[in-house]
Amino acid sequence: MINEKNVQLGKVRSAIRELFEYGKKRKAEIGEDNVYDFSIGNPSVPAPKCVNDALVEIIQTYDPVFLHGYTSAQGDYSVRKVLADYINERFSTSLNADCLYLTCGAAASLTICLNALVNDGDEVITFSPYFPEYRVFAENAGAKFIVVAGEAGTFKINFAAFEKVLSKRTKAVIINSPNNPSGVVYGEDEIIKLSEILKKYSEKFGNPIYLIADEPYRELVFDKEVKVPFAMNYYTHTLVCYSYSKSLSLPGERIGYIAVNNQMTEFEDVYAGVCGAGRALGFICAPNLFQQLIKKAYNVTSDIAVYKNNRDLLYGALTEYGYEVVKPDGAFYMFVKALEKDANAFCERAKKYELLLVPGDSFGCEGYVRVSYCVSPDMIKKSLSSFKALIESYNA
Amino acid sequence: MINEKNVQLGKVRSAIRELFEYGKKRKAEIGEDNVYDFSIGNPSVPAPKCVNDALVEIIQTYDPVFLHGYTSAQGDYSVRKVLADYINERFSTSLNADCLYLTCGAAASLTICLNALVNDGDEVITFSPYFPEYRVFAENAGAKFIVVAGEAGTFKINFAAFEKVLSKRTKAVIINSPNNPSGVVYGEDEIIKLSEILKKYSEKFGNPIYLIADEPYRELVFDKEVKVPFAMNYYTHTLVCYSYSKSLSLPGERIGYIAVNNQMTEFEDVYAGVCGAGRALGFICAPNLFQQLIKKAYNVTSDIAVYKNNRDLLYGALTEYGYEVVKPDGAFYMFVKALEKDANAFCERAKKYELLLVPGDSFGCEGYVRVSYCVSPDMIKKSLSSFKALIESYNA
Numbered sequence: 041m042i043n044e045k046n047v048q049l050g051k052v053r054s055a056i057r058e059l060f061e062y063g064k065k066r067k068a069e070i071g072e073d074n075v076y077d078f079s080i081g082n083p084s085v086p087a088p089k090c091v092n093d094a095l096v097e098i099i100q101t102y103d104p105v106f107l108h109g110y111t112s113a114q115g116d117y118s119v120r121k122v123l124a125d126y127i128n129e130r131f132s133t134s135l136n137a138d139c140l141y142l143t144c145g146a147a148a149s150l151t152i153c154l155n156a157l158v159n160d161g162d163e164v165i166t167f168s169p170y171f172p173e174y175r176v177f178a179e180n181a182g183a184k185f186i187v188v189a190g191e192a193g194t195f196k197i198n199f200a201a202f203e204k205v206l207s208k209r210t211k212a213v214i215i216n217s218p219n220n221p222s223g224v225v226y227g228e229d230e231i232i233k234l235s236e237i238l239k240k241y242s243e244k245f246g247n248p249i250y251l252i253a254d255e256p257y258r259e260l261v262f263d264k265e266v267k268v269p270f271a272m273n274y275y276t277h278t279l280v281c282y283s284y285s286k287s288l289s290l291p292g293e294r295i296g297y298i299a300v301n302n303q304m305t306e307f308e309d310v311y312a313g314v315c316g317a318g319r320a321l322g323f324i325c326a327p328n329l330f331q332q333l334i335k336k337a338y339n340v341t342s343d344i345a346v347y348k349n350n351r352d353l354l355y356g357a358l359t360e361y362g363y364e365v366v367k368p369d370g371a372f373y374m375f376v377k378a379l380e381k382d383a384n385a386f387c388e389r390a391k392k393y394e395l396l397l398v399p400g401d402s403f404g405c406e407g408y409v410r411v412s413y414c415v416s417p418d419m420i421k422k423s424l425s426s427f428k429a430l431i432e433s434y435n436a
Numbered sequence: 437m438i439n440e441k442n443v444q445l446g447k448v449r450s451a452i453r454e455l456f457e458y459g460k461k462r463k464a465e466i467g468e469d470n471v472y473d474f475s476i477g478n479p480s481v482p483a484p485k486c487v488n489d490a491l492v493e494i495i496q497t498y499d500p501v502f503l504h505g506y507t508s509a510q511g512d513y514s515v516r517k518v519l520a521d522y523i524n525e526r527f528s529t530s531l532n533a534d535c536l537y538l539t540c541g542a543a544a545s546l547t548i549c550l551n552a553l554v555n556d557g558d559e560v561i562t563f564s565p566y567f568p569e570y571r572v573f574a575e576n577a578g579a580k581f582i583v584v585a586g587e588a589g590t591f592k593i594n595f596a597a598f599e600k601v602l603s604k605r606t607k608a609v610i611i612n613s614p615n616n617p618s619g620v621v622y623g624e625d626e627i628i629k630l631s632e633i634l635k636k637y638s639e640k641f642g643n644p645i646y647l648i649a650d651e652p653y654r655e656l657v658f659d660k661e662v663k664v665p666f667a668m669n670y671y672t673h674t675l676v677c678y679s680y681s682k683s684l685s686l687p688g689e690r691i692g693y694i695a696v697n698n699q700m701t702e703f704e705d706v707y708a709g710v711c712g713a714g715r716a717l718g719f720i721c722a723p724n725l726f727q728q729l730i731k732k733a734y735n736v737t738s739d740i741a742v743y744k745n746n747r748d749l750l751y752g753a754l755t756e757y758g759y760e761v762v763k764p765d766g767a768f769y770m771f772v773k774a775l776e777k778d779a780n781a782f783c784e785r786a787k788k789y790e791l792l793l794v795p796g797d798s799f800g801c802e803g804y805v806r807v808s809y810c811v812s813p814d815m816i817k818k819s820l821s822s823f824k825a826l827i828e829s830y831n832a
Contacts, residue, residue: 041643042553042607047705049712050552086500095725099491104482108686144540144690147718156446157438173715180716211438247437290504292724294540309443316445319569320576322543327723328688329491 049176055402056080059387063396070394076423077415079396081220081373083289084414085342091288094336098329111331113324114315115142115297119335123297126338131270139302141314142326145294146256147173149281152323153252153298154181154212156313162211167197169221169375169403169410171254174214183211187404195224195366195375195405199233206237208245213238217268218257221403221410222375223351223368225261228269235275248277248304255280256296257371259287259341262348266369272301279310284334286371289342295330347372350413350420357424361431372414375400378407379434389433393426445572451798452476455783459792466790472819473811475792477616477769479685480810481738487684490732494725507727509720510711511538511693515731519693522734527666535698537710538722541690542652543569545677548719549648549694550577550608552709558607563593565771565799565806567616567650579607583800591618591762591771591801593626599633604641609634613664614653617799617806618771619747619764621657624665631671644673644700651676652692653767655683655737658744662765668697675706680730682767685738691726743768746809746816753820757827768810771796774803775830785829789822 053061059079067075098107114120120137127135143149150173158164160182166174168187178185188202215234217226226234234251242248253271261268272278283296300311318324351368358365364377376397378386383399387409390397400408413420449457455475463471494503510516516533523531539545546569554560556578562570564583574581584598611630613622622630630647638644649667657664668674679692696707714720747764754761760773772793774782779795783805786793796804809816 042706042709043551043555043713046552046712046716047709049715050708050710051712082505084501087504092495092500095495096492099488104488105480105685107688108483109478109688111688144723145718147720151718155439156442159439176716177718289501292503292505292507292721294721294723306438310438312446313438313443314446316442316447317439319445320442320572321717322541322547322573322719324543325688325690327540327690327726329725330723
């Protein structure tokens with residue numbers, strides 16, 4: 041009688057959530073330190089000290105009526121201006137404050153963009169493995185959601201498969217680089233090829249296909265030679281969804297932005313669509329204290345070195361033991377090939393060694409597991425004998 | 437080609453927004469103090485000092501990984517528990533933590549409730565005057581939006597007109613008491629009568645009609661004898677949308693909650709629908725710093741006496757000059773009868789006296805204007821000669 045689709049969404053527990061509950065129970069049984077929980081994507085590195093210092097300074101010195109008051113629906117103009125200037129300086133764009141819409145986190149950015157663009161029956165494409173809520177967001181906006189499997193073993197874009205699913209109903213393509221769950225970063229060559237295909241088919245069908253670049257992990261890249269191309273520089277019809285959840289370790293505070301490229305001819309309509317979707321969904325005025333914070337901390341990041349060390353430690357050990365691992369260039373996830381066909385069965389066996397891993401099935405990719413290494417280095421060190429014993433149990 | 441409905445929503449400026457822009461321009465021309473801006477609903481009273489003190493203490497003493505980290509999608513369990521206990525103590529309900537869903541402000545609460553309940557083609561009813569975004573939210577959730585005109589002059593519920601529009605497609609009724617824009621509070625007799633009608637027609641049609649009580653102004657009531665009945669105590673199928681925007685003067689921080697009455701038989705489905713709609717719209721985990729704040733400040737309010745004094749001053753003067761005013765028992769708005777049929781023309785003439793008033797048309801009610809008195813008492817005092825001159829210009 042009420043909205044059955046949303047009732048089901050509320051009732052179905054995700055695999056990650058199930059594992060979270062199992063982990064809680066297991067930790068109570070055998071002790072927190074004896075369960076190796078690699079299931080959660082919550083930053084383990086605290087927000088930089090300057091973030092808390094800035095928050096206190098803002099609270100103690102700003103006029104409280106201004107500080108806790110409404111900003112314009114898109115966010116405080118002066119905050120948007122600072123961010124636009126910073127993006128321009130960093131990526132040689134020419135955005136202005138009115139290209140940005142401050143949002144209450146990455147989920148909000150995505151639902152707003154999708155609702156701005158999609159008409160019922162349109163198609164939205166992404167590449168697997170992918171963040172599972174993309175499907176929920178796209179379908180809620182009225183789109184048919186299409187997944188193109190990434191190249192086996194590397195999880196780069198399979199362009200031949202991609203071209204086959206493009207149609208005149210394709211409204212948008214979502215990319216997520218650095219990727220959750222694989223840590224894969226798309227290189228410049230890939231972004232160029234993707235842009236060429238999008239241009240070709242936009243012309244062929246006579247409608248722009250929009251590129252939504254979901255970039256919460258942009259700053260979490262570990263090696264100097266790895267660059268994350270700024271998609272807007274390659275493809276005009278781009279909307280960037282950014283969040284400070286990971287870069288500043290503020291996932292619970294819900295602050296991010298949408299940047300719409302002002303080089304597209306129909307920019308005014310697209311930005312108006314973003315504003316209108318924000319209004320219709322109920323996302324107006326992102327939390328102001330955190331708007332004012334990012335005006336000060338826009339170019340700061342948490343201590344990424346911790347994640348790099350974790351990656352090196354875990355990647356080194358797992359490959360040495362004989363696991364097949366997609367080498368992650370960014371984010372704080374590692375995608376590891378399961379040791380049997382059914383990743384769910386593999387994860388069940390891993391539990392016997394107190395390892396909590398997430399089956400890749402959740403991310404539209406069978407036969408793999410996600411290992412979140414945003415955890416303490418000590419836990420990783422302690423867990424290694426379990427990973428070793430797990431692979432030995434298959435080789436025995 | 438993109439979503440035209442949302443493009444239009446983003447492009448159309450509301451009357452309030454137009455007036456805001458006019459006010460900004462006019463203040464630059466003749467000085468801030470010479471424009472009497474009664475158009476804005478932003479609290480003028482700062483958040484209580486204990487709010488900022490608590491924020492600083494939380495930031496300086498909590499583990500930052502916990503403080504800025506994800507909570508569960510519905511909000512931190514311990515916060516929901518404190519709020520449920522407080523509601524129970526205050527209103528003799530028996531809610532528990534899992535009846536509450538913490539949200540990113542009142543707009544979020546409403547869109548989540550509507551999306552949880554509504555199937556395409558369902559009908560949602562409210563009473564005028566009403567907050568204009570109700571229409572946007574209801575239509576976006578797929579509902580037909582129906583407005584029942586309030587009783588002329590008192591803006592209480594017109595029950596005869598209400599009964600006429602109830603149908604088997606009626607899914608929900610939204611009430612807002614104390615009301616924006618009229619300041620009217622529904623008394624216990626009205627809530628009882630409303631409940632009886634809702635029960636009768638729910639039985640007649642064989643489907644529950646849900647009551648959504650939008651209560652951002654609950655604490656802003658000025659006289660001891662005025663009580664705001666807690667709708668859940670009278671009608672089982674009630675969802676309460678609460679926000680701390682006005683009670684704690686935190687409109688820019690986006691924190692509030694939905695409380696679903698656990699006395700309804702289908703409670704589990706309705707709460708799951710709320711969780712699912714929150715997920716599909718992208719509202720998960722309300723800003724955690726402010727979740728932790730309300731765990732401490734749940735029973736505090738801003739200095740309401742300022743609004744009471746403003747009301748008494750303005751109501752006294754306007755009625756003395758001969759204006760017809762609906763006496764506001766709560767919120768910080770006053771609904772004043774325009775001195776000509778067309779409230780837009782009246783507001784245009786008011787501008788000549790530097791008075792910025794919002795035409796009631798925006799709130800589904802012609803012939804009235806909204807006067808927001810969440811302003812400085814000095815501005816009210818200075819504005820009185822303008823109000824006097826304005827009515828004299830009509831009587832001349």
